[in-house]
Amino acid sequence: MIQTPYLLFLGDAPDGLAAKVAQGIRDWRPDQCVGQFRLEGCKADLGLPDMSLADAYANGARTLVIGVANRGGVISQSWRAVLLEALEIGYDLASGLHNLLRNDNALAAAAQVHGRTLHDVRVPGVAYPIATGEKRTGKRVLAVGTDCSVGKMYTALALERDMVALGMKATFRATGQTGILITGAGVPLDAVIADFMAGSIEYLTPDNDADHWDIIEGQGSLFHASYSGVSLALIHGGQPDALVICHEPTRTHMRGLPGYALPSLEAVRDTALTMAHVVNPNCKVVGVSVNTKAMGEDEARAYLAKVEAQVGVPAVDPFRHGATRLAEALAAL
Amino acid sequence: MIQTPYLLFLGDAPDGLAAKVAQGIRDWRPDQCVGQFRLEGCKADLGLPDMSLADAYANGARTLVIGVANRGGVISQSWRAVLLEALEIGYDLASGLHNLLRNDNALAAAAQVHGRTLHDVRVPGVAYPIATGEKRTGKRVLAVGTDCSVGKMYTALALERDMVALGMKATFRATGQTGILITGAGVPLDAVIADFMAGSIEYLTPDNDADHWDIIEGQGSLFHASYSGVSLALIHGGQPDALVICHEPTRTHMRGLPGYALPSLEAVRDTALTMAHVVNPNCKVVGVSVNTKAMGEDEARAYLAKVEAQVGVPAVDPFRHGATRLAEALAAL
Numbered sequence: 001m002i003q004t005p006y007l008l009f010l011g012d013a014p015d016g017l018a019a020k021v022a023q024g025i026r027d028w029r030p031d032q033c034v035g036q037f038r039l040e041g042c043k044a045d046l047g048l049p050d051m052s053l054a055d056a057y058a059n060g061a062r063t064l065v066i067g068v069a070n071r072g073g074v075i076s077q078s079w080r081a082v083l084l085e086a087l088e089i090g091y092d093l094a095s096g097l098h099n100l101l102r103n104d105n106a107l108a109a110a111a112q113v114h115g116r117t118l119h120d121v122r123v124p125g126v127a128y129p130i131a132t133g134e135k136r137t138g139k140r141v142l143a144v145g146t147d148c149s150v151g152k153m154y155t156a157l158a159l160e161r162d163m164v165a166l167g168m169k170a171t172f173r174a175t176g177q178t179g180i181l182i183t184g185a186g187v188p189l190d191a192v193i194a195d196f197m198a199g200s201i202e203y204l205t206p207d208n209d210a211d212h213w214d215i216i217e218g219q220g221s222l223f224h225a226s227y228s229g230v231s232l233a234l235i236h237g238g239q240p241d242a243l244v245i246c247h248e249p250t251r252t253h254m255r256g257l258p259g260y261a262l263p264s265l266e267a268v269r270d271t272a273l274t275m276a277h278v279v280n281p282n283c284k285v286v287g288v289s290v291n292t293k294a295m296g297e298d299e300a301r302a303y304l305a306k307v308e309a310q311v312g313v314p315a316v317d318p319f320r321h322g323a324t325r326l327a328e329a330l331a332a333l
Numbered sequence: 334m335i336q337t338p339y340l341l342f343l344g345d346a347p348d349g350l351a352a353k354v355a356q357g358i359r360d361w362r363p364d365q366c367v368g369q370f371r372l373e374g375c376k377a378d379l380g381l382p383d384m385s386l387a388d389a390y391a392n393g394a395r396t397l398v399i400g401v402a403n404r405g406g407v408i409s410q411s412w413r414a415v416l417l418e419a420l421e422i423g424y425d426l427a428s429g430l431h432n433l434l435r436n437d438n439a440l441a442a443a444a445q446v447h448g449r450t451l452h453d454v455r456v457p458g459v460a461y462p463i464a465t466g467e468k469r470t471g472k473r474v475l476a477v478g479t480d481c482s483v484g485k486m487y488t489a490l491a492l493e494r495d496m497v498a499l500g501m502k503a504t505f506r507a508t509g510q511t512g513i514l515i516t517g518a519g520v521p522l523d524a525v526i527a528d529f530m531a532g533s534i535e536y537l538t539p540d541n542d543a544d545h546w547d548i549i550e551g552q553g554s555l556f557h558a559s560y561s562g563v564s565l566a567l568i569h570g571g572q573p574d575a576l577v578i579c580h581e582p583t584r585t586h587m588r589g590l591p592g593y594a595l596p597s598l599e600a601v602r603d604t605a606l607t608m609a610h611v612v613n614p615n616c617k618v619v620g621v622s623v624n625t626k627a628m629g630e631d632e633a634r635a636y637l638a639k640v641e642a643q644v645g646v647p648a649v650d651p652f653r654h655g656a657t658r659l660a661e662a663l664a665a666l
Contacts, residue, residue, distance in 0.1 A: 130559050131558055131559040132559070132590070133558035133559065133587075133590045133592075133593055189527060190526075190527050190528040191526055191527065191528065192526070192527050193523075193524055193525070193526060193527070194522060194523050194524065194525050194526070194527060194530050194562065194563050194566070195523040195524065195559075195560065195563070197527055197562045198558060198559055198560070198561070198562065199559065222565070222608070223611050225464055225466035225531060225569040225570075225611060225612050226463050226464040226465070226466065226528075226531055226532065226569075227528065227531070228531070228565045228566065228569050228608070228611075229527065229530045229531065229562035229563060229564075229565045229566030229569070230527050230528070230562060231562075231565075232555070232561045232562045232564075232565045233527070233561065233562030236558040236559075236561050236562070237558075254466075257465070257466045259466075260466055260611075263611075267607075271604070271607055271608070274600075274604055275555070275561070275604070278556050278558060278561075278593075278596075279558050
């Protein structure tokens with residue numbers, strides 16, 4: 001568990017996109033963001049107060065989160081100076097970078113001297129068990145995608161927000177680096193050893209109140225040749241009571257796989273349900289979440305209506321119109 | 334690549350089952366087995382000449398393969414003495430044990446001093462790529478199972494034997510520890526990091542002659558809640574032209590999962606084909622391989638005839654009757 005609240009480190013981000021991890025934290029956990037820390041030349045701005053390390057610490061911040069991608073995969077001297085000072089002041093550090101903080105000798109030594117923790121959320125910190133397939137109490141909904149990067153995390157976070165607004169018990173369960181930094185906990189599923197994938201998801205979504213929903217962030221797609229095994233492990237480890245199909249309608253091919261067409265929504269529905277019924281015979285598809293960013297309002301409404309008629313379940317864009325209809329469909333299960 | 338031929342180390346195996354890895358090597362690669370090495374009290378016997386380390390080395394053996402499970406997960410002093418002497422004589426060591434040879438300080442030091450290699454086949458020795466999904470030349474057949482441990486490795490090895498006997502070009506591709514020790518190479522798929530599973534199978538089965546068949550050892554089952562992700566990665570990384578469904582008819586539940594019934598052969602066929610068609614639209618199920626060990630000859634024949642009528646493809650027990658009919662079905666594709 002990563003200590004909150006956070007100071008968000010934006011470094012020398014060349015644009016807002018480079019700071020998308022920080023943006024995700026700011027969008028979904030604004031209460032946990034004391035401020036932002038920017039180096040000279042930083043072009044990203046989250047609209048949070050710019051703070052020094054000392055001031056943010058005095059205002060309660062306990063973890064400096066690296067919310068920006070680094071250039072060339074190395075921690076630069078200008079970054080390192082800030083990170084070392086943060087450890088000295090009393091911050092833990094959290095990072096989803098490919099090159100691990102713990103492998104930086106200067107940072108590792110400083111963390112030891114000052115008794116601080118380096119959270120490299122890209123690698124598992126737990127020896128996960130092999131999945132048992134045993135039924136757990138409580139309910140679970142899983143986001144499944146026609147492709148990678150179609151909005152599964154966003155859909156799950158919007159569901160959490162709107163389920164809680166309806167008075168439901170709901171917890172977002174992160175399975176990727178950004179989600180883990182947003183919530184402070186989770187399983188970095190793509191870095192888990194094959195034998196323990198489904199078990200890590202059982203670990204992530206344990207027994208809970210009968211009326212509590214775990215909202216499991218999906219990964220990949222059953223129809224994505226590179227990552228499908230991860231997607232199936234989520235279904236079998238998650239034992240979902242409900243699935244939400246996530247889709248991005250402007251894709252011309254599967255992400256990173258030129259020549260691979262996207263599956264139909266019906267194909268995703270049918271295969272995901274067949275697999276889900278192995279572990280939960282009552283699992284249902286409750287809705288479709290569409291990323292309509294590329295469409296005007298009328299076009300988006302028309303597209304959602306078409307999908308809804310086609311698949312026979314509510315179709316929404318949770319960013320544009322909220323996820324309340326999906327939350328209501330879950331409440332009605 | 335593990336150097337051959339082998340001397341098979343049976344240690345103090347309490348029974349034949351404890352030496353099943355050595356038995357597999359002896360059954361499938363007898364030409365590569367110079368002899369067996371047994372400690373006092375060993376109850377396993379492969380029918381190979383008992384040889385000293387020095388004699389076997391003089392007869393050409395270059396790797397001492399630990400073909401036996403160790404008790405309590407530790408390398409005992411009596412084992413270690415033999416392994417150290419082997420390194421000194423000039424052997425490499427190969428092991429599928431959970432506790433790695435390289436983590437044994439005495440063995441690691443001796444290997445370094447003598448310039449020998451410790452092959453811990455349970456862990457990957459390669460940084461596998463992410464799968465690209467690109468079409469490779471050559472043909473591939475994959476064993477898929479209704480469950481774990483139903484005979485997928487045996488089926489694949491029998492197919493290799495009988496395809497070669499028919500004059501076909503065929504190579505068994507190991508994806509598990511025993512298979513790797515049998516063939517001297519392969520991918521320990523259950524120990525691969527999630528993101529690289531499908532890529533490791535692409536790596537294992539690269540471009541080849543147009544009329545060459547890779548016979549890919551299957552793992553797990555799409556319907557096994559603990560390991561299904563591995564099975565799907567095999568389908569998407571393998572890009573199979575053909576599938577053989579493997580089945581063991583006496584199972585009352587999925588291995589290790591009480592309460593989980595086995596899927597029907599039709600369910601495995603339909604889901605495996607749906608997933609295979611993502612990467613290879615021409616993939617076909619060419620046969621069913623049944624482990625009829627628990628049946629008398631008449632019962633086995635009747636059961637195989639029933640399965641053949643039910644699924645509409647050849648059904649054979651490759652151990653009992655050979656895999657020639659499956660090989661012919663592949664040749665006819």
